Amino acid sequence: MRALLPAATLVLLLLGLPHAAPWFHAGWPSLSHPLYVRTSFVALTVSHLLLVVSATALATAIGLALGILATRPAGRSLLPTVRAVAVVGQTFPPVAVLAIAVPLLGFGAAPTFVALVLYGVLPVLGQTVAGLDAVPAAALHAADGMGYGRWRRLIDVELPLAAGPIMAGIRLSAIVSVGTATIGSAVGATTLGSPIVEGLVGNNTAYVVQGALLVGALALTVDGLLAMAARGVGR
Amino acid sequence: MIVFEHIRKEFGGRTVIDDVSLRVEEGEFFVLVGPSGSGKSTLLRMVNRLVTPDGGTVRVDGTDIATLSVEPLRRGIGYAIQSVGLFPHRTVGDNIATVPRLLGWTKAAIDERVEALLGLLHLDEPGMASRYPRTLSGGQQQRVGVARALAARPRIVLMDEPFGALDPLTRESLQVSLKAIQRETKTTILFVTHDMDEAFGLGDRVGLMLGGRLVQTGTPTELIRAPVDDVVREFVGGARARLRELALHPVAERVRPGDTCDGEPVDAAASLQDALGAMLSQGRDRLPVMRDGRRVGTIALSDMVERAP
Numbered sequence: 206m207r208a209l210l211p212a213a214t215l216v217l218l219l220l221g222l223p224h225a226a227p228w229f230h231a232g233w234p235s236l237s238h239p240l241y242v243r244t245s246f247v248a249l250t251v252s253h254l255l256l257v258v259s260a261t262a263l264a265t266a267i268g269l270a271l272g273i274l275a276t277r278p279a280g281r282s283l284l285p286t287v288r289a290v291a292v293v294g295q296t297f298p299p300v301a302v303l304a305i306a307v308p309l310l311g312f313g314a315a316p317t318f319v320a321l322v323l324y325g326v327l328p329v330l331g332q333t334v335a336g337l338d339a340v341p342a343a344a345l346h347a348a349d350g351m352g353y354g355r356w357r358r359l360i361d362v363e364l365p366l367a368a369g370p371i372m373a374g375i376r377l378s379a380i381v382s383v384g385t386a387t388i389g390s391a392v393g394a395t396t397l398g399s400p401i402v403e404g405l406v407g408n409n410t411a412y413v414v415q416g417a418l419l420v421g422a423l424a425l426t427v428d429g430l431l432a433m434a435a436r437g438v439g440r
Numbered sequence: 441m442i443v444f445e446h447i448r449k450e451f452g453g454r455t456v457i458d459d460v461s462l463r464v465e466e467g468e469f470f471v472l473v474g475p476s477g478s479g480k481s482t483l484l485r486m487v488n489r490l491v492t493p494d495g496g497t498v499r500v501d502g503t504d505i506a507t508l509s510v511e512p513l514r515r516g517i518g519y520a521i522q523s524v525g526l527f528p529h530r531t532v533g534d535n536i537a538t539v540p541r542l543l544g545w546t547k548a549a550i551d552e553r554v555e556a557l558l559g560l561l562h563l564d565e566p567g568m569a570s571r572y573p574r575t576l577s578g579g580q581q582q583r584v585g586v587a588r589a590l591a592a593r594p595r596i597v598l599m600d601e602p603f604g605a606l607d608p609l610t611r612e613s614l615q616v617s618l619k620a621i622q623r624e625t626k627t628t629i630l631f632v633t634h635d636m637d638e639a640f641g642l643g644d645r646v647g648l649m650l651g652g653r654l655v656q657t658g659t660p661t662e663l664i665r666a667p668v669d670d671v672v673r674e675f676v677g678g679a680r681a682r683l684r685e686l687a688l689h690p691v692a693e694r695v696r697p698g699d700t701c702d703g704e705p706v707d708a709a710a711s712l713q714d715a716l717g718a719m720l721s722q723g724r725d726r727l728p729v730m731r732d733g734r735r736v737g738t739i740a741l742s743d744m745v746e747r748a749p
Contacts, residue, residue, distance in 0.1 A: 347525030350488055350598075351539050351588075352514030365529045 208429030264325025272333025317389030332374025336367030471643030533569030
């Protein structure tokens with residue numbers, strides 16, 4: 206249910222906005238072109254979503270792998286380093302990451318993707334470590350005593366018991382990505398940030414409103430869907 | 441059969457097990473008893489290699505377990521612990537099925553085994569198999585823990601204070617269940633406890649551990665009647681140990697057949713301790729004895745003091 210309302214809103218906006226020119230005319234009479242038409246809203250949303258989904262998927266894979274590694278007996282010594290990197294990483298503003306990535310990767314989706322992945326890893330990593338650390342010691346002791354191998358114990362016992370926190374990390378990562386991807390339009394990525402950036406540059410408040418409405422509805426939709434998935438995983 | 445040969449273990453320079461040798465026979469219920477820190481759990485965990493000895497050899501059925509690979513060894517040995525360690529994300533049925541799954545049993549065989557174990561451990565109320573551990577009482581959780589340890593029909597089961605956290609009534613009912621199952625299946629059980637009554641009630645033989653040494657091994661009666669030194673005598677309970685001994689013998693051993701007397705009868709299968717309690721509560725020094733609902737004789741207070749052979 207939590208995902209239904211935002212999703213319905215998003216669909217209504219995508220269907221309705223292209224026909225809403227008269228309203229934006231009424232709202233901002235001084236603008237000659239009050240409706241963003243350079244790229245369709247549907248195309249912007251799809252492109253935005255693709256960027257977020259691919260970046261979150263990669264960030265989840267990296268965050269999970271690092272989190273698992275850092276909680277194995279052999280990787281325990283890495284844990285403080287991993288935590289420190291995670292904290293320091295979070296303090297870099299996304300714009301700074303973009304600024305560094307552009308000279309290396311050029312303009313477009315690539316630097317945005319890199320920034321999203323870097324930002325997305327941190328919550329997943331933190332929650333994976335927290336979740337695996339919180340698995341009851343008695344369950345692990347029993348699993349060892351009954352003859353689970355390391356991998357089997359990880360897959361059958363540890364990850365299912367840590368699934369709740371891990372899903373929360375993935376959800377946070379995805380939400381941050383939806384917002385951060387917007388800034389990517391400043392370096393040439395095609396996202397829902399495009400109307401916002403263009404509106405800000407060209408003093409076109411109507412563009413900014415259109416982009417912001419869609420990003421907001423998309424963020425709530427993604428959050429709602431992942432909350433549903435988390436409930437499914439957490440039983 | 442489990443054999444410990446000259447086992448030694450140190451933790452951080454402190455000797456926790458000091459040259460322990462012990463032989464647990466096939467089909468025997470052997471209890472290691474001793475205070476906290478006496479090394480009894482450490483010794484137990486060497487059998488499934490959760491702890492590696494610093495010196496000495498552990499043999500299971502004649503094979504030095506250090507030469508076996510760990511996972512198959514552990515899957516072949518049942519293991520139950522005080523904290524139970526049920527998997528909270530799995531149902532009772534799935535918890536019990538853990539080792540059979542690891543061993544690759546067929547689903548039909550697993551289902552049948554789970555069903556049988558639920559019955560064996562008095563967990564057979566409807567819907568039990570599909571409940572989650574957090575919905576069970578402490579006693580029920582430990583019953584599931586014991587069922588899980590027995591699931592793959594291991595010939596050896598290790599139990600580390602499995603009933604330590606339970607209330608006395610629940611503990612007693614689980615002890616009765618476990619003893620009956622062990623007699624029936626002839627499983628070799630190595631059981632650790634700090635509770636003397638539990639040790640004497642369950643063990644065919646008992647090993648008393650103090651400060652990392654196995655100070656005396658023998659049947660409960662041997663430990664009570666012939667302690668090797670004053671420390672053992674004190675630990676076993678001094679003169680009061682004889683009260684414990686009463687719990688080990690059934691009324692049937694001392695019954696005077698044919699006699700009758702007044703009073704609320706005691707069952708022939710009850711312990712002498714129960715009979716003594718009944719005499720105290722009824723204010724009588726002689727009570728009738730029943731077997732299968734029929735009066736078969738009497739038992740008197742003087743019968744508590746064993747007549748010389």
